Amino acid sequence: MPSLPDMATPNVTELAAGRRGASRDMLAEVPDLKPAFFEWLCRMGDTTLILGHRLSEWCGHGPALEEDIAIANTALDLIGHTQMWLNLAGEVEGQGRSADDLAYLRDAMHFRNALLVELPNGDIGRTLMRQFLFDAWHHEMLGRLEGSAVTEVAEIAAKAKKEVAYHLDRSSDLVVRLGDGTEESHARMQDALDILWPYTGEFCTGDAVDAAVAKAGIAPRPEDLRAPWLAFVGEVLEEATLDMPQNGHAQKGGRQGRHTEHLGYLLAEMQFLQRAYPGAEW
Amino acid sequence: MRKEWPLWEVFIRSAHGLNHRHVGSLHASDAETAIRNARDVYTRRKEGVSIWVVKSADITATAPSEKGPLFDPAEDKVYRHPTFYDIPDDVEHM
Amino acid sequence: MYAQMVKSEPTDRDPTPEEQAFQARIDAGEKIEPKEWMPEGYRKTLVRQIGQHAHSEIVGQLPEGNWITRAPTLERKAILLAKVQDEAGHGLYLYSAAETLGISRDEMFEQLHSGKAKYSSIFNYPTLTWADIGAIGWLVDGAAIMNQVPLQRTSYGPYARAMVRICKEESFHQRQGYHIMMKMARGTDAQREMAQDALNRFWFPSLMMFGPSDKDSVHSKQSMAWKIKINTNDELRQRFVNETVPQAEFLGLTVPDPDLAWNEEKGGYDFSEPDWDEFYEVLKGNGPCNRERLGARVTAWEDGAWFREGLTAYAEKAATRRAASATAAE
Numbered sequence: 001m002p003s004l005p006d007m008a009t010p011n012v013t014e015l016a017a018g019r020r021g022a023s024r025d026m027l028a029e030v031p032d033l034k035p036a037f038f039e040w041l042c043r044m045g046d047t048t049l050i051l052g053h054r055l056s057e058w059c060g061h062g063p064a065l066e067e068d069i070a071i072a073n074t075a076l077d078l079i080g081h082t083q084m085w086l087n088l089a090g091e092v093e094g095q096g097r098s099a100d101d102l103a104y105l106r107d108a109m110h111f112r113n114a115l116l117v118e119l120p121n122g123d124i125g126r127t128l129m130r131q132f133l134f135d136a137w138h139h140e141m142l143g144r145l146e147g148s149a150v151t152e153v154a155e156i157a158a159k160a161k162k163e164v165a166y167h168l169d170r171s172s173d174l175v176v177r178l179g180d181g182t183e184e185s186h187a188r189m190q191d192a193l194d195i196l197w198p199y200t201g202e203f204c205t206g207d208a209v210d211a212a213v214a215k216a217g218i219a220p221r222p223e224d225l226r227a228p229w230l231a232f233v234g235e236v237l238e239e240a241t242l243d244m245p246q247n248g249h250a251q252k253g254g255r256q257g258r259h260t261e262h263l264g265y266l267l268a269e270m271q272f273l274q275r276a277y278p279g280a281e282w
Numbered sequence: 283m284r285k286e287w288p289l290w291e292v293f294i295r296s297a298h299g300l301n302h303r304h305v306g307s308l309h310a311s312d313a314e315t316a317i318r319n320a321r322d323v324y325t326r327r328k329e330g331v332s333i334w335v336v337k338s339a340d341i342t343a344t345a346p347s348e349k350g351p352l353f354d355p356a357e358d359k360v361y362r363h364p365t366f367y368d369i370p371d372d373v374e375h376m
Numbered sequence: 377m378y379a380q381m382v383k384s385e386p387t388d389r390d391p392t393p394e395e396q397a398f399q400a401r402i403d404a405g406e407k408i409e410p411k412e413w414m415p416e417g418y419r420k421t422l423v424r425q426i427g428q429h430a431h432s433e434i435v436g437q438l439p440e441g442n443w444i445t446r447a448p449t450l451e452r453k454a455i456l457l458a459k460v461q462d463e464a465g466h467g468l469y470l471y472s473a474a475e476t477l478g479i480s481r482d483e484m485f486e487q488l489h490s491g492k493a494k495y496s497s498i499f500n501y502p503t504l505t506w507a508d509i510g511a512i513g514w515l516v517d518g519a520a521i522m523n524q525v526p527l528q529r530t531s532y533g534p535y536a537r538a539m540v541r542i543c544k545e546e547s548f549h550q551r552q553g554y555h556i557m558m559k560m561a562r563g564t565d566a567q568r569e570m571a572q573d574a575l576n577r578f579w580f581p582s583l584m585m586f587g588p589s590d591k592d593s594v595h596s597k598q599s600m601a602w603k604i605k606i607n608t609n610d611e612l613r614q615r616f617v618n619e620t621v622p623q624a625e626f627l628g629l630t631v632p633d634p635d636l637a638w639n640e641e642k643g644g645y646d647f648s649e650p651d652w653d654e655f656y657e658v659l660k661g662n663g664p665c666n667r668e669r670l671g672a673r674v675t676a677w678e679d680g681a682w683f684r685e686g687l688t689a690y691a692e693k694a695a696t697r698r699a700a701s702a703t704a705a706e
Binding site: 049053056057059060061062063064065066067068069072073075076079080082083086099100103104123124125174176177178180181182184185186188269270272273274277279280281282 | 434437438441444445446447448449450451452453454457458460461464465467468471506556559560563564566567672675676677679680681682683684685686687688689690691693
């Protein structure tokens with residue numbers, strides 16, 4: 001396995017603390033940026049929300065108590081990230097929408113998560129493979145975001161990155177172990193990889209929104225993450241004795257609001273109470 | 283091949299603790315996995331900064347029947363404790 | 377309780393000198409530790425009781441887990457997930473305690489899956505609305521705490537230590553449930569209706585958690601002498617009613633018992649007995665959700681077999697590789 005990030009790196013939040021309020025200054029200077037910035041924040045927050053939701057479905061059904069507990073920890077971290085990203089999205093949008101409003105009162109066409117995370121869990125192997133492919137991207141992304149021109153983004157990234165370093169450590173370790181475990185576990189992991197692979201391309205494919213936030217120094221260009229992501233994933237898969245799929249076709253659209261059929265059902269379940277009892281407090 | 287993962291004993295040192303303390307046990311396929319599982323199971327509330335794991339089967343313990351012979355002899359070695367020695371108050375810092 | 381109607385293993389012959397010495401240690405408040413001599417009845421009763429308690433924790437994940445994906449806010453989702461995750465942890469601590477008595481976790485799972493081992497009757501009731509999540513935290517965790525707090529002083533060391541950890545972690549569980557009930561009871565008409573309905577459905581099953589009256593039970597007498605049971609079922613049930621009724625009043629909800637009345641003389645409430653026929657039916661497997669609950673556990677276990685075996689196989693391969701490279705280095 002490639003060497004993993006050092007989880008004891010000093011808190012970048014403290015380093016960034018001198019730059020408070022940068023987003024407001026920036027939006028005052030470049031008002032055109034607001035819609036793209038908002039959309040980009042939703043992409044981050046919706047992706048962690050939907051993946052956290054999917055992982056939470058495992059609670060009580062894990063293959064071993066230890067794994068049940070570990071998956072819930074990852075889910076809890078991702079829900080925490082969601083609150084930070086969507087809160088900031090609501091602030092940037094300036095329409096008074098809270099993180100909960102965004103999570104519970106938008107329909108599928110307004111969700112901006114990547115398709116990979118809305119796919120059903122499948123068996124535990126597919127869940128872990130999805131987690132690994134996502135974590136490898138997530139960790140790289142957050143590392144870049146620590147240097148964001150917007151303080152709030154850098155702060156969220158710094159906090160999240162510590163947690164995600166552990167997610168990646170765990171998921172890559174399990175991919176190696178299950179890939180190089182029994183014949184059955186190997187076959188299941190290869191199968192999971194083949195099914196999920198086409199959904200990874202979307203993470204490293206930019207559009208006008210990405211270009212705008214990259215130009216403003218808020219976030220990296222998605223394309224720039226591809227090489228390091230691929231290198232890391234390749235090393236882990238090799239150690240796991242798994243073959244990297246040759247299928248280069250990417251399933252895309254989630255980040256622009258064009259989803260799989262699965263998201264509608266997920267939202268119907270997740271949003272049920274807020275939709276059935278509008279305005280109630282819980 | 284229904285083989286159970288071995289049992290591990292988990293020891294954790296808290297942020298303000300000097301020693302690792304036994305906190306409980308768990309199952310894992312090997313030591314590295316046991317460490318990760320211990321992190322997820324036993325530090326959910328910021329309990330620790332360092333984890334040790336030991337295979338339960340590798341622990342050798344004193345037998346309860348030996349309690350008397352093993353530990354009672356220490357009882358009358360009072361000279362091992364600082365309070366045994368009377369030092370005049372005039373001698374400071376000792 | 378989480379361990380209802382645990383059969384103890386009493387004997388009718390005179391105690392042997394070993395048994396007398398053992399009882400003297402317990403009476404002196406000493407903790408019994410693994411591998412120390414203990415009567416076989418003590419060991420068996422403990423395995424049964426801790427096992428039931430552990431099974432209840434992990435089956436207990438299911439009714440609440442049913443609402444994790446429908447929790448109404450991000451914060452509620454995180455809280456509920458953390459709570460249900462805690463229950464998995466508590467199951468794990470308890471299985472570990474039982475394992476010190478010479479039974480493996482897998483053996484205990486087999487007993488659960490085959491129906492040989494029992495778990496608390498309460499988890500065979502369905503969670504139908506979000507208010508049920510409040511009611512479970514408030515009533516079910518509240519009833520469990522009644523039993524678990526005294527069990528921190530139980531005579532078996534590993535069990536007592538597991539209970540200490542569990543009680544510490546559970547302190548937020550009942551509060552989060554009551555907090556949900558407060559929001560609902562003070563919310564819209566629809567929310568109040570859900571809250572009252574949840575109380576109506578969970579009140580008597582919560583009282584059943586303590587088990588039928590055991591004041592004349594030989595099993596209970598033996599377990600109490602061994603200090604693996606600290607209070608009688610009736611004592612705990614009375615204490616629970618005394619504490620819970622004012623909490624219901626504070627919420628403005630009505631306890632579904634027309635005969636509930638304060639009894640000045642005994643300093644506690646008089647209340648109706650739950651329907652014990654229903655209780656026995658649920659224990660026999662005829663509760664509303666027995667099949668689903670056990671089915672979910674069995675499925676999780678069977679579907680997870682390849683995962684557990686895969687990790688075992690990797691660990692063996694890695695150990696072999698390490699040994700080979702160590703030999704090569706020599």
